[in-house]
């Protein structure tokens with residue numbers, strides 16, 4: 001069982017809770033591979049998606065996951081909702097409670113917004129990305145993708161490269177992968193690193209040095225919407241030193257896989273050759289997103 005009614009971040013999940021989610025996701029993959037793709041786990045339940053920021057993968061896969069499990073889905077278009085008339089996040093949440101919503105999936109530009117919502121509603125709240133804090137379901141689907149390839153997480157050398165400072169995906173992956181016993185390190189220019197990150201993880205200023213013996217390289221999107229200008233000389237230079245190129249992949253282990261949460265900026269964080277190569281798991285990550293979100297919806301429902 002999961003300890004809490006909500007899934008807000010991997011910082012607060014135990015190793016056994018993460019293992020439970022990954023094992024449940026593996027069984028959900030079997031359901032997805034079967035002809036029907038459906039379960040009745042959420043029959044009669046209502047799942048609302050409340051996205052204050054844009055999304056393709058996360059929102060769609062939550063909605064597909066809920067649909068495959070028999071739930072009613074309410075997709076709130078924040079741009080056309082009463083948020084535009086000044087309704088607060090708490091009042092929107094209480095309204096969704098009053099509409100008998102069982103699960104609220106929220107994405108917000110402010111770190112901590114899902115935590116505030118969770119304290120004020122009886123529905124389960126799932127964090128689908130909050131500011132620069134966490135994106136737990138992305139990290140869980142990343143872990144599932146790695147586990148599928150290598151059969152384990154413990155002891156694998158995993159390198160995250162790029163914009164660590166603004167990346168909620170990086171934070172969730174660092175919390176989660178370390179709990180699962182992976183050997184995690186990061187490569188970034190110092191302007192794209194959070195303060196004091198070196199106290200919790202190995203930091204490289206050179207990506208090519210970082211990926212020596214790496215089993216997994218995870219690229220991160222340059223978060224132009226969250227950062228000031230002037231953190232690196234140009235996108236071309238960023239690509240040259242921290243982008244995932246064929247040269248970078250050649251410096252890692254022979255069986256190394258390459259991942260990216262998407263959306264990808266080809267030629268910036270990752271070259272097209274690598275994104276479309278055999279090493280790339282980018283589209284498998286998207287598919288695994290459905291299985292992981294089905295698993296989380298199932299496990300939170302049991303807490304309900």
Ligand code: CP
Pocket residue numbers: 054055056057058059129138261262263
């Ligand atoms: N990885 C991810 O969060 O993608 P979306 O922004 O498309 O949901």
